[in-house]
Amino acid sequence: MALSTLSALAHEKRLNSKFVRDEDERPKVAYNQFSDVIPVISLAGIDDSAGRRSEICRKIVEACEDWGIFQVVDHGVDTTLVSEMSRLAREFFALPAEEKLRFDMTGGKKGGFIVSSHLQGEVVQDWREIVTYFSYPIRARDYSRWPDKPEGWMAATEVYSEKLMGLACKLLEVLSEAMGLEKEALTKACVDMDQKVVVNYYPKCPQPELTLGLKRHTDPGTITLLLQDQVGGLQATRDGGKTWITVQPVEGAFVVNLGDHGHYLSNGRFKNADHQAVVNSNYSRLSIATFQNPAPDATVYPLKIREGEKSVIEEPITFAEMYKRKMSKDLELARIKKLAKLQQDQELEMKSKGPREIFA
Numbered sequence: 001m002a003l004s005t006l007s008a009l010a011h012e013k014r015l016n017s018k019f020v021r022d023e024d025e026r027p028k029v030a031y032n033q034f035s036d037v038i039p040v041i042s043l044a045g046i047d048d049s050a051g052r053r054s055e056i057c058r059k060i061v062e063a064c065e066d067w068g069i070f071q072v073v074d075h076g077v078d079t080t081l082v083s084e085m086s087r088l089a090r091e092f093f094a095l096p097a098e099e100k101l102r103f104d105m106t107g108g109k110k111g112g113f114i115v116s117s118h119l120q121g122e123v124v125q126d127w128r129e130i131v132t133y134f135s136y137p138i139r140a141r142d143y144s145r146w147p148d149k150p151e152g153w154m155a156a157t158e159v160y161s162e163k164l165m166g167l168a169c170k171l172l173e174v175l176s177e178a179m180g181l182e183k184e185a186l187t188k189a190c191v192d193m194d195q196k197v198v199v200n201y202y203p204k205c206p207q208p209e210l211t212l213g214l215k216r217h218t219d220p221g222t223i224t225l226l227l228q229d230q231v232g233g234l235q236a237t238r239d240g241g242k243t244w245i246t247v248q249p250v251e252g253a254f255v256v257n258l259g260d261h262g263h264y265l266s267n268g269r270f271k272n273a274d275h276q277a278v279v280n281s282n283y284s285r286l287s288i289a290t291f292q293n294p295a296p297d298a299t300v301y302p303l304k305i306r307e308g309e310k311s312v313i314e315e316p317i318t319f320a321e322m323y324k325r326k327m328s329k330d331l332e333l334a335r336i337k338k339l340a341k342l343q344q345d346q347e348l349e350m351k352s353k354g355p356r357e358i359f360a
């Protein structure tokens with residue numbers, strides 16, 4: 001059975017088996033057990049080179065070296081626009097299934113609505129619905145894949161995309177300077193920057209301890225700006241998934257995280273944040289991720305290799321190739337995991353049966 005939306009499953013008592021994760025992948029920390037280790041940085045005064053700028057830049061760079069994640073407030077994106085975006089996004093997910101499915105993107109359509117994972121071939125499903133649209137470069141926009149409901153959504157998303165592109169470029173300027181390069185170095189390395197907006201909706205979940213809203217990953221692109229509501233669920237790890245922290249939601253803030261491209265361009269100096277989203281049975285949750293990616297044919301190679309360092313990348317490759325390799329690696333890992341699980345189940349079955357039953 002193909003999944004249409006999660007609404008029906010959300011009302012069941014037990015979690016549908018398609019969403020049940022292996023024990024090692026299940027949440028280790030609650031969605032609302034917040035940590036304050038991820039810094040919240042005010043950008044007020046960032047354009048004033050004689051004033052607070054150097055202090056702000058220092059904090060941003062420290063956070064990128066430490067976790068690859070920080071939050072920004074006083075970022076200059078209008079608060080009314082931000083709350084309009086959240087309100088309209090929530091209204092979209094509250095539409096009847098057939099309205100959302102008018103934008104169904106199964107079968108590889110570029111943008112629209114889909115349930116769960118974007119990775120075909122994943123064995124276990126993520127407990128989320130998404131609506132996504134490609135906003136930059138402007139010439140590549142396909143408005144027929146942008147939802148036309150609720151009213152006002154399209155106009156709000158256009159302005160939102162433009163403002164977030166501006167904020168992302170400003171943050172990349174800070175990181176370029178920290179690498180001892182010209183301000184535009186990172187944006188230039190993206191050639192013609194792509195932007196993709198993914199709105200994640202995580203319905204209430206009957207057994208949240210068995211599943212994830214979005215499995216552990218690093219974002220592939222340069223930098224991601226995430227707007228989250230006050231529920232909580234975004235988690236990060238710095239030790240390969242042994243321990244996790246839940247990011248404290250801050251009203252009106254953007255969570256900023258670096259992706260693989262940002263990590264490689266800095267030759268590993270800036271971390272690509274390793275993160276996931278957990279769900280809960282009390283509240284549904286909404287987050288809006290704005291991915292800033294390089295153009296597919298942009299070259300991926302460190303912009304600066306410090307003395308005594310080796311490049312983290314063997315040879316220059318295109319972003320399209322980097323993305324393809326990441327996807328195949330993710331799928332290969334999923335395949336190995338599935339095989340290992342099958343084998344383990346078979347061994348358990350053999351052990352539970354006596355030799356007479358097996359050879360009978």
Ligand SMILES: O=C1C[C@@H](c2ccc(O)c(O)c2)Oc2cc(O)cc(O)c21
Pocket residue numbers: 118119196198216217218219220291326327330
């Ligand atoms: O949905 C996501 C999450 C994330 C991601 C990308 C690639 C992976 O292999 C992975 O495990 C997670 O970043 C994204 C980047 C995009 O451009 C689109 C997405 O839908 C996503």
Ligand SMILES: O=C(O)CCC(=O)C(=O)O
Pocket residue numbers: 198200214219226228233234235275276277286287289
């Ligand atoms: O919803 C969240 O908190 C995380 C979303 C995310 O990591 C993503 O969309 O890539």
Ligand SMILES: [Fe+2]
Pocket residue numbers: 217218219275
């Ligand atoms: Fe992510």
